[in-house]
Amino acid sequence: MSTDNEDTDVINISSGDAKLEKFSMDKPKKGKPVTTTVTTTRVTKTTKTTTKGAKRAVAAGKSSPPRIGSAAADWSRWPVGTTFRLLSTGQMYRVEDYGWALSGRNTIDLYMANQRDMNNWGARQEPIQVLHWGDPQQSLQILQSHTEHKHIKRMVLELQGRNEEAAALQ
Numbered sequence: 001m002s003t004d005n006e007d008t009d010v011i012n013i014s015s016g017d018a019k020l021e022k023f024s025m026d027k028p029k030k031g032k033p034v035t036t037t038v039t040t041t042r043v044t045k046t047t048k049t050t051t052k053g054a055k056r057a058v059a060a061g062k063s064s065p066p067r068i069g070s071a072a073a074d075w076s077r078w079p080v081g082t083t084f085r086l087l088s089t090g091q092m093y094r095v096e097d098y099g100w101a102l103s104g105r106n107t108i109d110l111y112m113a114n115q116r117d118m119n120n121w122g123a124r125q126e127p128i129q130v131l132h133w134g135d136p137q138q139s140l141q142i143l144q145s146h147t148e149h150k151h152i153k154r155m156v157l158e159l160q161g162r163n164e165e166a167a168a169l170q
Contacts, residue, residue: 066092067092068083068092068093068094069091069092069093069094069110069111070093070094070096070097070110070111071084071093071094071095071096071097071108071109071110071111072095072096072097072098072099072102072108072109072111073095073098073102073107073108073109074098074102074103074104074105074106074107074155074158075095075098075134075136075139075142075143075155075159076136076139076154076155076156076158076159076166077105077106077158078095078108078134079095079133079134079135079136079138079139080095080096080098080134080135080138080139080142081094081095081096081132081134081135081138082094082095082130082132082133082134083095083130083131083132083134084108084128084129084130084131085128085129085131086126086127086128087126087127087128087129088126088127092131093108093110095108095134097109097111098143098151098152098155099151100149100150100151102151103150103151103152103154103155104154104166104170108128136159139155139159140156140159140160143155143156143159144156150169153169154166154169157169
């Protein structure tokens with residue numbers, strides 16, 4: 001799959017330092033796909049079914065829906081339900097989980113089916129295309145009952161637009 005698309009905006013997000021990163025949930029410009037670079041810092045084993053690395057032929061005229069893998073992210077930056085495609089592989093993922101190490105970061109963790117896939121993937125920066133933004137209000141509704149955890153409280157404050165209070169929770 002080629003990533004040489006003149007209509008694609010690429011934003012580089014550095015993972016080199018641990019400080020918190022600014023992020024905007026502004027909607028993309030009409031007609032332009034949203035593409036960004038995400039650092040995948042951890043790939044966690046799960047029992048969920050994901051696409052294997054093997055290639056297979058599909059009969060013409062028959063199509064099955066693409067498999068969508070699971071991903072974790074800071075829901076104040078990548079709301080639950082956000083669906084994206086890795087431009088390097090074409091694989092699609094949906095943000096369904098969050099984690100304390102992701103709070104305040106522009107990082108997405110991809111879930112892999114087994115240890116070998118995790119080790120082969122490693123940690124890397126990958127260009128992605130956001131296919132569908134999740135719902136920040138749904139993220140807020142799910143997270144609000146768990147604010148006794150600092151990383152969740154931080155996401156809730158950011159979703160409420162209280163960014164200065166959220167930043168103070170470092």
